[in-house]
Amino acid sequence: MIEIKQNHSLKEQNNFRFDHKAEFFCEVHSVEESHEFIDYCLNKNIPIKLLGDGTNIVLTRDIEGGVLKVSIPGRNINRNEVNLGAGENWNEVVLWSLENQLFGLENLSLIPGSVGAAPVQNIGAYGEEISSKLVSLEALNIKTNELILMTNKECKFSYRESIFKKKDDLMITSIKLKLSKEPKVNTSYKSLKNYLIKDDINPNRATPYQVCRAVTSIRNQILPDFKVEPNVGSFFKNLILDEMTFNKLKKKNVDLPHFKNPKDLTYKVPVAFLIENAGWKGKKQGNVRVSEKHALVLIADKGSNSEQLIKLSSVIAKDIYEKTQVELEVEPKIF
Ligand SMILES: Cc1cc2nc3c(=O)[nH]c(=O)nc-3n(C[C@H](O)[C@H](O)[C@H](O)COP(=O)(O)OP(=O)(O)OC[C@H]3O[C@@H](n4cnc5c(N)ncnc54)[C@H](O)[C@@H]3O)c2cc1C
Structure with missing residues (x-):
């Protein structure tokens, strides 16, 4: 039996601790409970927003309709494949895989959040992305309440992108990863x-x-500790540029750090460099600021609100555009 809370504060459910409410909130622990809450919302004809651990969202208002928090557990090993429930904590899973002599997730250590949200933005760090390990996943279509199986290819992964970012009607319930029993590592980063x-x-x-x-x-x-200095990690995506745009930018910034992808000849450029170069690192506006540790991280201190945060991000993006003619893209989901 599911518990549905009305006008439930989401303060504890988002890293920035912004105090907005969900009209109907339900935390689900199984696929059956998910079906039940989806049915409830379909019958009421109200939309559903999905939530994992809330480490990569910006709440800007109260949410009308249902908010479904995915807390489905499950960890199973089948030779070198693991099946994981969407509600598992990502970093705990990384440590568990290593304890079980299954390798390949080590570069993705300490990324906050849930397993179910990991494919949404194709989490990546230190030269690896989850897409290189993901075999398939199960998802519920929240408009039809049908459970579907999706292959890696069907997820349409790219840098911090997937089909789940473009179509927000798919709720990931579990994922299957293929790991390695050989302790091979990628230390090229x-x-x-x-x-x-x-x-x-x-x-x-x-x-x-x-x-x-x-x-x-x-x-x-x-990185600043998000429990002490509320943040959602990188506020902007790094740039993936074609050769011409990269060369133009490099002319203005001779020391521009970059990584050339030999496969598609694009250039990845760290946006932190541009923001720091433009003088934003450590800058404060009201109760929001750019981290002194990392220029891509925006911090919302006590007394701040989402308007201040969105304003600061827009001012930074505008300034970078004026200085470099490149457009920054916000990484977290804005609700
Ligand atoms: C300090 C810090 C460092 C970070 N470093 C990195 C990093 O190195 N690399 C990186 O890639 N990311 C990084 N992130 C971002 C974040 O860790 C990831 O985006 C993570 O996957 C978010 O998980 P979550 O459960 O908190 O998702 P949430 O914030 O709850 O949700 C994020 C999005 O996913 C959707 N969603 C959540 N669960 C599901 C589900 N089961 N099915 C479908 N959609 C769902 C939500 O609707 C929302 O659109 C960092 C964040 C922080 C705070």
Whole structure:
């Protein structure tokens, strides 16, 4: 039996702690409970918004209709494949996979949030993305209440993108990942490689456990703790540029850091560099500010609200556009 709460505050359900309400809120722990709440909303003819751990959303208003928080548990191993419930915590799953000698998720250590939200933005870090491990997933269509199986290809993954960002009527209930029993690691990402070398570890001989520890330490050093300084990680996506646009930008910024993708000849450019270069790092406007640790991270201090935050992000994006003619894209979901 599901519990539906009316006019439920979502303050504890979003990293920024913005105090907006859900007209109808329900936390589901199984596919059956999800069916039940979806039926309830379909009968009332009200829309549904999906929520995981709320680490990558910006609440700007009260939500009319239903808010479904996905808390479906489940961890199963079948040889080198794992089946995971959408409500599992991502980082706990990474550590659990390593305890079970299943490798391949170590570069994605310490990314906050739930398993179910991970494919939505194709979480990625230190040269890896979940899309390279995902075999398939199960999802509920929240407009028809049908359960469907989707292959990796059908998820249409790209950099911080998937079909789930474009069509928000699919609720992921579980995912299947293919991991490796061989402790092969990917240490090609520059800052990871340098960190291992500084720690006297040969990047070519590093174990997955050493990579997990290194990634965890780097992240703890460069990112503010969202429980102390409320944030949603990167507020803007990094840039993926074609050669002509990249060359134009490079002319203005000779030291522009970049990564050339040999497969499609695009250039990935860290937006933190542009924001820092434009003088925004550590800048404060009202009760919101750009982190002193990382220029891509916006922090909402006590007494702030979503208007202040959205205003700061727009002012930054406008300034970067005026200086570089590139348009920044917001990464978290704005509700
Ligand atoms: C400090 C910090 C560092 C971060 N670092 C990284 C990083 O390195 N790389 C990276 O990629 N991301 C990073 N993020 C972003 C965040 O961790 C991911 O986006 C994560 O997947 C969000 O999970 P969540 O459960 O909190 O999702 P939520 O914030 O609850 O939701 C995010 C979006 O997913 C949708 N959604 C949630 N659950 C489901 C579901 N089961 N089915 C369908 N849609 C769903 C929501 O509707 C919403 O649109 C970081 C965030 C923080 C706070």
